[in-house]
Amino acid sequence: MSEKTKTNSSSVVSLTMGILSILIPFLGLLLGVFGVFASRKATKEIEATREDGRGLAISGLICSSVGIVMQLFVVLGYIAFFSLTTVNVG
Numbered sequence: 001m002s003e004k005t006k007t008n009s010s011s012v013v014s015l016t017m018g019i020l021s022i023l024i025p026f027l028g029l030l031l032g033v034f035g036v037f038a039s040r041k042a043t044k045e046i047e048a049t050r051e052d053g054r055g056l057a058i059s060g061l062i063c064s065s066v067g068i069v070m071q072l073f074v075v076l077g078y079i080a081f082f083s084l085t086t087v088n089v090g
Helices: 009-023 027-049 054-089
Strands: none
Touching: 009 027, 009 054, 027 054
């Protein structure tokens, strides 16, 4: 018989934060950072306790990283847009 193992809850949190970091503007930057920390925590817990969820933790890390990069581009785009509009007005 195969033994059912528990899925690590931090890995689920990291994937959720990673997906939300892609979808929610501005707040997604903060969610992405939290997702990276949750992913690293989940990976360490999974190695120590032999729980399931390693794939979720890795997916959470990837989604969080993509979300952070996307949100940085959005923030830099807003900064560039508003800096250029204020220069041309005067």
